[in-house]
Amino acid sequence: MSESTGPAGPPQSTHPIMGPDDVARALRRMAHEIVERHRGSNNLVVVGVQRGGAPLAAYLAAQLSDILEAPLEHVDLDVSFFRDDIGSAPLKDAAPTTLSRDLRGRVVILVDDVLFTGRTVRAALNALLSFGRPDAVDLAVLVDRGHRELPLRADYVGKNLPTSREERVRAGLDGVWIERAS
Amino acid sequence: MSRYVLRGGVVVGPTEARRADVLVDEGRIISVGTDLDVGRAEELDCTGAWVGPAYVDLHSHLREPGAEAAETIHSGARAGVRGGYGALVAMPNTEPALDSVSLVRDVLERGRSSALDVAVCAAITVGRRGERLAPLGDLAALGVRLFSDDGTGVANPLVMRRALEYARPLGVRLAQHCEDASLCAGGVMNEGEWSRRLGLGGRPAIAEEIMVARDLDLLRLTGGRLHLLHLSTARAVGLALAARAEGLDVTFEVTPHHLVLDESACAAYDPIMKVHPPLRAASDVAALGELLRQGRLDAVATDHAPHAPETKDQPFDEAPAGMLGLEHAASVVHEVLGANRPLDLFRVL
Amino acid sequence: MRTIRGGHLLTLEGVDRVQVVDVLDTAESFVEVHHRTIRKVPALTGRVVASLFFEESTRTRLSFETAAKRLSADVISLAVAASSVKKGESLRDTISTIEALGLDAVVLRHRSSGASEQVARFVPHVHVINAGDGQHQHPTQGLLDAFTVRQVLAERRGTTGRESGAELFDGLRVLIVGDVLHSRVARSDIAVYRALGANVRVVGPGTLVPRELTEWGVEVSYDLDESLEWAQVIGLLRLQSERGSGEFVPSLGEFATHYGLTSARLTTLDPRTLVMHPGPMNRGVEIDNAVADSAHSLVTRQVANGVPVRMAVLYLTVAGGDGR
Numbered sequence: 001m002s003e004s005t006g007p008a009g010p011p012q013s014t015h016p017i018m019g020p021d022d023v024a025r026a027l028r029r030m031a032h033e034i035v036e037r038h039r040g041s042n043n044l045v046v047v048g049v050q051r052g053g054a055p056l057a058a059y060l061a062a063q064l065s066d067i068l069e070a071p072l073e074h075v076d077l078d079v080s081f082f083r084d085d086i087g088s089a090p091l092k093d094a095a096p097t098t099l100s101r102d103l104r105g106r107v108v109i110l111v112d113d114v115l116f117t118g119r120t121v122r123a124a125l126n127a128l129l130s131f132g133r134p135d136a137v138d139l140a141v142l143v144d145r146g147h148r149e150l151p152l153r154a155d156y157v158g159k160n161l162p163t164s165r166e167e168r169v170r171a172g173l174d175g176v177w178i179e180r181a182s
Numbered sequence: 183m184s185r186y187v188l189r190g191g192v193v194v195g196p197t198e199a200r201r202a203d204v205l206v207d208e209g210r211i212i213s214v215g216t217d218l219d220v221g222r223a224e225e226l227d228c229t230g231a232w233v234g235p236a237y238v239d240l241h242s243h244l245r246e247p248g249a250e251a252a253e254t255i256h257s258g259a260r261a262g263v264r265g266g267y268g269a270l271v272a273m274p275n276t277e278p279a280l281d282s283v284s285l286v287r288d289v290l291e292r293g294r295s296s297a298l299d300v301a302v303c304a305a306i307t308v309g310r311r312g313e314r315l316a317p318l319g320d321l322a323a324l325g326v327r328l329f330s331d332d333g334t335g336v337a338n339p340l341v342m343r344r345a346l347e348y349a350r351p352l353g354v355r356l357a358q359h360c361e362d363a364s365l366c367a368g369g370v371m372n373e374g375e376w377s378r379r380l381g382l383g384g385r386p387a388i389a390e391e392i393m394v395a396r397d398l399d400l401l402r403l404t405g406g407r408l409h410l411l412h413l414s415t416a417r418a419v420g421l422a423l424a425a426r427a428e429g430l431d432v433t434f435e436v437t438p439h440h441l442v443l444d445e446s447a448c449a450a451y452d453p454i455m456k457v458h459p460p461l462r463a464a465s466d467v468a469a470l471g472e473l474l475r476q477g478r479l480d481a482v483a484t485d486h487a488p489h490a491p492e493t494k495d496q497p498f499d500e501a502p503a504g505m506l507g508l509e510h511a512a513s514v515v516h517e518v519l520g521a522n523r524p525l526d527l528f529r530v531l
Numbered sequence: 532m533r534t535i536r537g538g539h540l541l542t543l544e545g546v547d548r549v550q551v552v553d554v555l556d557t558a559e560s561f562v563e564v565h566h567r568t569i570r571k572v573p574a575l576t577g578r579v580v581a582s583l584f585f586e587e588s589t590r591t592r593l594s595f596e597t598a599a600k601r602l603s604a605d606v607i608s609l610a611v612a613a614s615s616v617k618k619g620e621s622l623r624d625t626i627s628t629i630e631a632l633g634l635d636a637v638v639l640r641h642r643s644s645g646a647s648e649q650v651a652r653f654v655p656h657v658h659v660i661n662a663g664d665g666q667h668q669h670p671t672q673g674l675l676d677a678f679t680v681r682q683v684l685a686e687r688r689g690t691t692g693r694e695s696g697a698e699l700f701d702g703l704r705v706l707i708v709g710d711v712l713h714s715r716v717a718r719s720d721i722a723v724y725r726a727l728g729a730n731v732r733v734v735g736p737g738t739l740v741p742r743e744l745t746e747w748g749v750e751v752s753y754d755l756d757e758s759l760e761w762a763q764v765i766g767l768l769r770l771q772s773e774r775g776s777g778e779f780v781p782s783l784g785e786f787a788t789h790y791g792l793t794s795a796r797l798t799t800l801d802p803r804t805l806v807m808h809p810g811p812m813n814r815g816v817e818i819d820n821a822v823a824d825s826a827h828s829l830v831t832r833q834v835a836n837g838v839p840v841r842m843a844v845l846y847l848t849v850a851g852g853d854g855r
Contacts (some may be wrong), residue, residue, distance in 0.1 A: 078560060080560070087850045090853055094558070130567045
């Protein structure tokens with residue numbers, strides 16, 4: 001669930017749950033877990049969910065290619081047209097999708113910033129299917145904050161963060177914050 | 183009928199308006215004055231009201247015969263009564279056109295049983311086709327005083343010249359719808375920035391002014407009496423005023439809608455705003471209002487032109503032209519006069 | 532200008548740069564969708580879009596219906612030109628009948644200027660998309676023309692239209708040639724190019740380009756050859772002979788000689804000049820075969836871009852509300 005509010009800077013008043021170094025460490029660990037699970041696989045593709053997942057996917061892909069000592073493709077996926085709240089909430093501006101090839105035979109590592117209700121991931125899974133039928137899709141998130149509304153779970157989690165529903169979570173390469181709803 | 187007295191109003195006469203009561207008995211005005219001894223009479227409180235002669239509309243389309251779904255002589259008369267009218271002139275562009283003694287007699291007959299006095303303006307040419315003269319002499323003998331092909335103008339200058347020459351010794355007046363049809367071809371609103379922006383064909387002001395100028399020249403040649411219907415541009419009125427100053431017997435009218443609505447009213451493509459001649463530029467609307475306030479307009483005539491809703495409710499370019507007027511003309515004139523000017527109001531209506 | 536998001540698209544007159552860029556950016560996403568294995572998105576699942584063409588235009592109708600289907604909307608298609616409307620049924624009656632079927636959007640093509648404005652008044656809660664009304668506006672054509680220009684100029688810079696926003700249009704010299712007076716495409720093109728910051732000039736014979744058109748904020752010229760030198764983008768208009776425009780010029784031949792983009796004139800063009808035409812083309816009148824098929828011509832791209840731009844318009848109008 002992309003809870004991040006875009007390019008605005010970190011809030012001044014709250015203390016970060018994770019700093020940039022914590023985020024880098026978590027992503028590095030997740031990269032190792034991915035390699036562990038898909039040892040010997042040469043068909044990985046990292047797909048970042050626009051917008052919050054895109055920079056994390058880029059970083060994760062770099063870590064993976066470091067570990068694997070091979071270049072690894074990473075692309076972005078916009079899920080606006082697949083959301084289940086179209087027409088009942090203000091439209092989100094569509095962001096670029098750089099994923100363009102058929103995913104048949106590939107293993108997709110889907111990357112998002114925050115896993116919340118699960119609805120964005122649901123939309124992303126449907127969007128992925130319009131690129132053909134991948135062999136498998138794994139989900140990697142920097143933060144799992146609970147409150148799922150769909151039967152989904154992440155395969156790789158940077159940090160499990162108990163929250164209340166009313167709070168907002170911002171998560172990116174620069175850190176993780178909880179913002180109280182005003 | 184009974185006996186009643188109008189109390190407390192301002193009685194408007196041709197030259198003055200003054201506080202007075204009016205005693206009416208069996209439909210006749212018995213006396214006008216203050217401190218009237220009325221005997222037994224029903225009292226009608228007219229405090230704050232103007233009391234004057236009922237208005238006369240020179241230009242009403244009553245649609246009968248032919249389009250009774252839009253209006254009838256009786257329904258039009260009722261609309262007139264609501265608007266303060268006591269008499270109106272029924273225009274001849276019915277179906278068939280009022281171009282014969284029998285048709286005109288029939289309309290006059292129906293008018294006699296209506297709520298007010300109905301006079302008839304008969305057609306100038308047979309079928310309003312602009313070719314052969316209608317029986318102007320027979321119709322004049324029947325009492326018709328005004329002739330027009332209104333809805334369209336008499337396009338052919340030779341036909342118009344003959345009509346003026348023929349009408350002159352009969353003592354009747356010809357009323358012209360001044361729009362040159364060829365300059366208006368394909369036009370549905372005033373030609374100008376608005377028509378170009380809205381993608382609607384234009385009817386230019388010059389189409390009206392050319393026809394006014396032509397007919398005034400013909401009148402200068404033939405003599406006789408000419409009335410110019412629904413003038414809508416400042417220049418057209420200026421031409422008419424100048425011709426009269428020169429001695430020609432020309433009169434003219436302006437409609438209520440041309441006094442308050444300009445071409446921008448067409449921007450929503452509401453076919454109610456489609457009229458011929460079209461709603462003009464804001465500058466023309468302002469100029470006509472000023473002429474009214476200066477007392478230089480001969481008459482405000484409604485060009486009351488109803489259409490059945492299902493025929494009017496069409497795309498703008500396909501809808502028939504025409505707007506209602508009888509019920510609100512007085513309030514429009516009052517608003518444009520803009521002050522406490524009862525004499526001016528009763529003079530033009 | 533009412534907003535496009537959650538509203539109608541009736542005219543481009545008065546549209547602002549932000550709204551145009553919103554449509555163009557969204558359309559760019561739909562171009563990308565077009566390259567997927569499955570070219571359909573579920574954005575308008577369960578929505579009903581009616582295409583009502585009171586005037587036949589196969590290509591525009593197909594473009595809109597393809598767009599609606601790619602968005603997963605249900606499409607009711609009524610080629611009214613051949614239906615009951617000819618039997619005296621009013622526009623309002625037709626709309627009421629269709630509305631009873633439960634509509635989210637109406638795509639309307641009509642021979643009368645203002646018809647879509649009127650329909651939007653009859654059914655205010657249905658999103659009305661003007662697919663061309665008389666001689667008034669053809670908003671999606673204007674938007675797809677601007678989209679196509681932005682796409683090509685961005686490609687030349689090695690960037691995407693989205694990244695460039697509207698900056699590519701600043702001071703861009705756009706020439707519109709031919710029957711401007713009767714053209715709904717011209718009205719929409721002029722509005723959209725001006726909103727994006729381009730300089731627009733119109734050129735054509737005096738009867739079809741009245742000198743008063745300067746009131747639209749465009750330059751008016753009667754010299755095609757000089758204007759071709761000036762222009763970076765040339766938008767040709769169809770001479771609407773079927774609407775009587777033929778009576779505005781002595782002959783089609785004379786029109787072609789003075790205002791047609793002939794193969795002879797083609798040789799004088801800067802190689803980077805773009806040539807556009809909304810179709811259908813009168814080959815040999817406003818455009819020669821050699822021009823239509825030359826490297827300058829964006830005609831094929833314009834047709835291809837029709838679908839993503841119309842997807843963007845349907846998506847933004849139908850789904851772009853505040854979720855009431």
